[in-house]
Amino acid sequence: MGVDWYACETCGETFPDCGDYVWCECGRHWCSDDCAESDGFRQEEDGYTPKGSSYEQETSCNYCRGEEFEDAEVLNLALELLGKSRDELAKVLKERKA
Numbered sequence: 001m002g003v004d005w006y007a008c009e010t011c012g013e014t015f016p017d018c019g020d021y022v023w024c025e026c027g028r029h030w031c032s033d034d035c036a037e038s039d040g041f042r043q044e045e046d047g048y049t050p051k052g053s054s055y056e057q058e059t060s061c062n063y064c065r066g067e068e069f070e071d072a073e074v075l076n077l078a079l080e081l082l083g084k085s086r087d088e089l090a091k092v093l094k095e096r097k098a
């Protein structure tokens with residue numbers, strides 16, 4: 001059995017899955033309670049069911065509560081609203097840097 005390493009969602013520190021760490025049932029991991037709290041992690045005594053999920057979690061954080069979003073998700077929405085593809089924007093960046 002190997003050891004898996006996780007990266008803290010807040011500070012980026014890596015830690016082994018056999019050590020002490022905090023994780024939310026949505027799959028996010030943090031190296032410490034402080035880091036977890038900064039992402040809004042909390043125990044859900046009455047359970048929490050994320051939107052679009054049929055599975056009730058005993059923990060939640062800003063991400064699975066839909067209060068915070070991944071950069072990639074924000075970017076995808078921006079592209080959709082702009083009606084441009086990522087490649088088109090990359091081309092613009094390229095021209096600007098030329």
Ligand SMILES: [Zn+2]
Binds near residue numbers: 011012
């Ligand atoms: Zn951390």
Ligand SMILES: [Zn+2]
Binds near residue numbers: 024025061064
């Ligand atoms: Zn979560």
